[in-house]
Amino acid sequence: MKELDLEKLKYPIGKFIAPEIFSAEYLSEKIKEIETLPERLVKETIHLTEEQLDTPYRPEGWTVRQVIHHCAESHMHCFIRIKWALTENNPVIKAYDEVLWSELNDSLTMPIQPTLELLKGLHFRLGYLMKNLSESDLEKTFIHPSDNSENKLKKIIGMYAWHGNHHLAHITALKNYKNWR
Secondary structure (H helix, E strand, O other), rough: OOOHHHHHHHOOOOOOOOOOOHHHHHHHHHHHHHHHHHHHHHHHOOOHHHHHHEEOOOOOOOEEEHHHHHHHHHHHHHHHHHHHHHHHHOOOOOOHHHHHHHHHHHHOOOOOHHHHHHHHHHHHHHHHHHHHHOHHHOOOOEEEEOOEEEEEEHHHHHHHHHHHHHHHHHHHHHHHHHOOO
């Protein structure tokens, strides 16, 4: 059996690094990545068996099923956070315990198809909203209570594009490791 590099398994595309400059080209590319995540997830997961969906992508990691449900939950939070930032002055958002959410029955046992459908609509809305942000909107912020960090919407676009790609890479790396076709 191949030796496992846990750090590479945790971060198959590396950790998110915000650019120094959020150019229009960068933002457009990241929005396109967000818009296409659902179809890329479908392509990689639609033919997986129940056993494969219930396989963790790394030791002590989430299963493929949990990863898919987590993406929807996290990206719903993204949508709400953007809406708060657009309608309130630097709001403090509500954090959630993603580990506890991932241990709930729906994340552990629910079929992935409804979540993939949810992601299609959600990511259409995220892309539409993001493509229509003005320069001043991109500078709007919210506060994350875990570390009191201020997050600009332009950074959130890059962060959530990375987040989707990060979890998609968990799935594709597992498929490659297990030689699932």
